[in-house]
Amino acid sequence: METLQFRFEQGSRPLAGMAQLVGVVGSGNLEVLIEPASLGGACEIEVRTAAVGFGATWQAVMTDFHERWGLADARICINDMGATPAVVSLRLDQAAETLTGGTP
Amino acid sequence: MNWQTLATQLFPGGHDIVERDNFLSGSAQVDGQTVAVIGTTEHVPIGIEIALAQAQAILETVQAHPGRPILILVDTQGQRLRHRDEMLGINSYMAHLGKCVDLARRRGHAVIGLVYDQALSGGFITSGLIASACYALPQATIRVMGLPAMARITKVPEERLTELARDNPVFAPGPENYLRMGGLHGIWADDLAARLVEALASCAMEDGRMALGLERGGRLLAQPVAEAVRTGGHVRPA
Amino acid sequence: MSSYLELTARQRIPAIFDPGSFEELLPPSARVVSPHLAQLDAPVSFDDGVVVGRGLLDGRVVFGAAQEGGFMGGAVGEVHGAKLVGMLRRAIDERAHAVLLLLESGGVRLHEANAGLIAVSEVMRAMLDARAADIPVVALVGGANGCFGGMGISARCANTVIMSEEGRLAMSGPEVIETANGVEEFDSRDRALVWRTTGGKHRYLLGDCQVLVPDDTAAFRAAAVQAIADIRAGSASLTLEGLLDEQAMLARRLLDTAGLADPVDVWRQLGVPDPGAVPMLEADAFMQLAAPYRAGGQR
Numbered sequence: 001m002e003t004l005q006f007r008f009e010q011g012s013r014p015l016a017g018m019a020q021l022v023g024v025v026g027s028g029n030l031e032v033l034i035e036p037a038s039l040g041g042a043c044e045i046e047v048r049t050a051a052v053g054f055g056a057t058w059q060a061v062m063t064d065f066h067e068r069w070g071l072a073d074a075r076i077c078i079n080d081m082g083a084t085p086a087v088v089s090l091r092l093d094q095a096a097e098t099l100t101g102g103t104p
Numbered sequence: 105m106n107w108q109t110l111a112t113q114l115f116p117g118g119h120d121i122v123e124r125d126n127f128l129s130g131s132a133q134v135d136g137q138t139v140a141v142i143g144t145t146e147h148v149p150i151g152i153e154i155a156l157a158q159a160q161a162i163l164e165t166v167q168a169h170p171g172r173p174i175l176i177l178v179d180t181q182g183q184r185l186r187h188r189d190e191m192l193g194i195n196s197y198m199a200h201l202g203k204c205v206d207l208a209r210r211r212g213h214a215v216i217g218l219v220y221d222q223a224l225s226g227g228f229i230t231s232g233l234i235a236s237a238c239y240a241l242p243q244a245t246i247r248v249m250g251l252p253a254m255a256r257i258t259k260v261p262e263e264r265l266t267e268l269a270r271d272n273p274v275f276a277p278g279p280e281n282y283l284r285m286g287g288l289h290g291i292w293a294d295d296l297a298a299r300l301v302e303a304l305a306s307c308a309m310e311d312g313r314m315a316l317g318l319e320r321g322g323r324l325l326a327q328p329v330a331e332a333v334r335t336g337g338h339v340r341p342a
Numbered sequence: 343m344s345s346y347l348e349l350t351a352r353q354r355i356p357a358i359f360d361p362g363s364f365e366e367l368l369p370p371s372a373r374v375v376s377p378h379l380a381q382l383d384a385p386v387s388f389d390d391g392v393v394v395g396r397g398l399l400d401g402r403v404v405f406g407a408a409q410e411g412g413f414m415g416g417a418v419g420e421v422h423g424a425k426l427v428g429m430l431r432r433a434i435d436e437r438a439h440a441v442l443l444l445l446e447s448g449g450v451r452l453h454e455a456n457a458g459l460i461a462v463s464e465v466m467r468a469m470l471d472a473r474a475a476d477i478p479v480v481a482l483v484g485g486a487n488g489c490f491g492g493m494g495i496s497a498r499c500a501n502t503v504i505m506s507e508e509g510r511l512a513m514s515g516p517e518v519i520e521t522a523n524g525v526e527e528f529d530s531r532d533r534a535l536v537w538r539t540t541g542g543k544h545r546y547l548l549g550d551c552q553v554l555v556p557d558d559t560a561a562f563r564a565a566a567v568q569a570i571a572d573i574r575a576g577s578a579s580l581t582l583e584g585l586l587d588e589q590a591m592l593a594r595r596l597l598d599t600a601g602l603a604d605p606v607d608v609w610r611q612l613g614v615p616d617p618g619a620v621p622m623l624e625a626d627a628f629m630q631l632a633a634p635y636r637a638g639g640q641r
Binding site: 233 | 374462518
Binding site for chain 3: 001018019021024025026029031033035048049050077079080081
């Protein structure tokens with residue numbers, strides 16, 4: 001297992017509501033827990049993944065996600081079991097939708 | 105230990121237990137009262153016939169001898185692995201046995217399980233483990249599944265599981281682990297007859313195994329988690 | 343029609359309970375994860391594979407749980423089991439109208455071995471405690487992973503089992519049997535045989551499943567509401583009479599099926615006309631055909 005952490009400053013889009021969970025920790029899948037958090041406007045993402053050594057890929061996916069959404073004061077936690085970047089992005093978008101009620 | 109030797113040690117007052125097709129049944133004298141005894145021997149796999157026979161014996165005891173304590177002697181290699189048992193719903197036969205034990209308990213019968221040799225998962229989950237309390241001899245082995253099968257299903261290498269089964273409480277098959285986790289109420293190293301008398305006198309209605317697991321340090325999350333769900337508080341893992 | 347099979351546990355709950363009424367207890371944000379999976383380098387899940395809570399079902403307060411078959415096959419570990427037990431105990435404390443269990447599980451979580459076995463045993467005891475408190479316990483079995491092992495036993499500790507034909511209810515999985523005793527004993531890749539042996543229609547005909555529904559959340563919901571009402575009309579607790587009836591049914595089942603190798607032979611023996619066509623029938627057509635022949639019910 002590998003743990004990765006990401007932080008993006010100066011988000012512009014806040015979350016509203018209680019913590020939400022999307023996805024399932026099954027083979028090729030992941031779960032994303034998203035909740036509002038007091039982070040000085042930042043978005044923090046922690047990933048625990050069974051697929052070791054893909055740090056650069058995760059960085060790219062997270063950067064794209066932040067470019068799409070720019071979430072502020074958001075904490076995201078992920079348990080991953082080898083999902084592809086496409087599936088990860090999909091779940092992140094689904095998670096962001098639940099607490100912004102909107103689209104990227 | 106074979107069942108006859110066990111019975112001699114458990115019942116200095118005498119017994120009339122007979123064995124048929126590896127199914128034990130009868131009664132014994134314990135501290136001046138009669139106790140019903142059912143069980144298995146020769147590590148027999150529990151199929152639908154033995155599950156039904158055990159349930160039958162429990163129901164007969166409930167009907168004919170209200171309040172009579174029941175002792176379940178466990179020695180099994182687990183549930184029988186045959187198409188026929190699955191086709192006929194062995195899960196139902198097992199559940200039925202468990203329900204009969206539960207009914208007996210609620211009608212005031214003390215029900216005690218004693219693992220005297222082997223106990224595997226499905227073979228004792230609705231007998232020993234659903235009794236008021238379950239005990240074991242120190243040389244007993246209690247396990248969920250054989251390591252090769254476990255390795256195949258979990259995809260965890262067998263070497264890793266073997267390593268864990270040596271001294272990891274979650275995997276090791278010794279009764280001490282089950283004791284620490286609260287699964288067993290006690291291990292009977294000696295004076296089996298006296299242990300049995302004590303056990304029959306101390307049967308409780310509630311399932312206190314989670315609390316035991318926490319108290320003994322073997323299972324730290326179960327009790328706090330169940331309590332948090334039950335009362336809406338926070339889980340404070342020890 | 344909205345498939346129950348294709349939904350995750352989390353999606354099934356709002357499809358069964360009254361919309362917006364379900365309150366999850368110890369939600370994933372509490373992050374109570376398995377303490378045992380890390381040592382096997384296995385990922386955890388924030389809800390440990392089960393959603394537990396309380397909601398309204400047709401306006402009555404019902405406690406419930408849904409197991410997530412996609413996480414570790416829905417198998418029961420220490421935390422997962424404790425959540426179920428806590429929910430059942432709270433249902434008793436609060437005198438719930440009923441408990442609804444959306445089961446999808448391989449049984450004991452092997453990765454947690456001893457802790458998992460004790461956990462499943464505690465779930466069984468807690469289900470029976472709920473029944474003893476006269477709270478109906480209803481099990482729904484309709485997920486892709488089926489309901490096996492200790493949970494297959496637990497399902498039959500409930501008052502009523504509602505299945506779809508896609509659902510499976512058994513003890514040992516076909517692969518385990520094949521590995522132990524060979525492909526001639528049970529060919530686990532023969533899907534038709536697997537479903538004839540463990541699927542909803544067969545369990546219904548045997549008398550182990552009381553209601554068969556199509557793979558549709560509305561049908562599962564309606565069946566649950568009806569089942570609870572039926573149980574409430576009498577008593578939810580175990581009775582000596584009920585267990586004597588069940589003993590007779592199970593003894594009869596053993597005798598009547600002596601020498602019969604395939605479930606189709608069992609259906610024929612029950613008197614079902616054209617038993618070979620059973621797998622092809624839609625749920626409602628099947629129920630109509632089967633009802634006069636199925637073996638006696640259980641309590």
